[in-house]
Amino acid sequence: MGRHKLIRFEVNAQRENVIEPGKEIFSEIKGNWRKFFKNDNPIVLEVGCGRGEYTTGLAGIYRDKNFVGIDIKGARIWKGSTVAFQNNYHNAAFLRIKIQNIEEFFEKKEVNEIWITFPDPRPKDKDERRRLTSPRFLQIYKDLMLEGGMVHFKTDNLGLFEYTLEVLNSGEFPIKDLVFTKDLYNDAELLKEHFGIQTTYEKKFLPVVKAINYMRFRFA
Numbered sequence: 001m002g003r004h005k006l007i008r009f010e011v012n013a014q015r016e017n018v019i020e021p022g023k024e025i026f027s028e029i030k031g032n033w034r035k036f037f038k039n040d041n042p043i044v045l046e047v048g049c050g051r052g053e054y055t056t057g058l059a060g061i062y063r064d065k066n067f068v069g070i071d072i073k074g075a076r077i078w079k080g081s082t083v084a085f086q087n088n089y090h091n092a093a094f095l096r097i098k099i100q101n102i103e104e105f106f107e108k109k110e111v112n113e114i115w116i117t118f119p120d121p122r123p124k125d126k127d128e129r130r131r132l133t134s135p136r137f138l139q140i141y142k143d144l145m146l147e148g149g150m151v152h153f154k155t156d157n158l159g160l161f162e163y164t165l166e167v168l169n170s171g172e173f174p175i176k177d178l179v180f181t182k183d184l185y186n187d188a189e190l191l192k193e194h195f196g197i198q199t200t201y202e203k204k205f206l207p208v209v210k211a212i213n214y215m216r217f218r219f220a
């Protein structure tokens with residue numbers, strides 16, 4: 001492992017805003033997020049958060065909500081954790097887990113809102129189950145969320161976006177209030193809701209693909 005990564009892991013181990021294996025809080029956090037944040041505010045997740053630009057960006061704007069960025073990669077989480085630490089965003093935290101295990105860390109109905117930001121597209125048919133917008137993951141999100149909670153999904157990958165629309169239109173998951181665009185930067189109304197936040201992958205791929213896809217919906 002590189003020296004930089006090791007240093008980041010050491011910092012994560014000391015940071016109160018990083019919840020990861022090896023810490024006492026890791027096995028105690030389920031059902032205790034409000035105690036952790038010391039308030040009863042709504043809980044918003046960013047799954048596959050990478051460096052957590054939405055987690056920290058929105059935490060700075062919505063001080064009355066709690067944000068949890070989730071990713072398996074500690075070196076990426078370190079970045080978001082550092083931004084939150086340096087800005088005193090006590091309403092932002094990071095959880096280092098595999099998203100398929102998320103139910104071990106949140107009670108049913110403990111979550112108010114979910115952001116899925118630029119997940120790996122996993123274009124091969126055999127990898128469908130691994131897509132973060134596959135029926136398997138949508139079912140997990142639905143179980144975690146309070147009724148009426150909003151799911152946001154942003155991607156540069158048109159194939160994954162259209163796949164997700166197909167899953168939602170199949171009726172397997174009754175939804176409401178679906179709004180979407182295949183060109184976020186030419187939709188002034190929806191763009192406003194993003195406050196100029198761009199993720200690392202977005203910055204990398206926007207110049208290549210030219211258009212960013214975005215949708216939001218609620219489970220009915």
Ligand SMILES: C[S@@+](CC[C@H](N)C(=O)[O-])C[C@H]1O[C@@H](n2cnc3c(N)ncnc32)[C@H](O)[C@@H]1O
Nearest residue numbers: 048049050071072073098099117118199200201
């Ligand atoms: C393409 S990157 C996007 C990162 C960030 N959201 C962005 O837009 O810059 C996908 C991220 O999802 C994480 N990831 C993918 N599958 C995951 C899983 N099953 N559990 C936890 N993290 C996962 C990866 O580690 C990676 O950081």
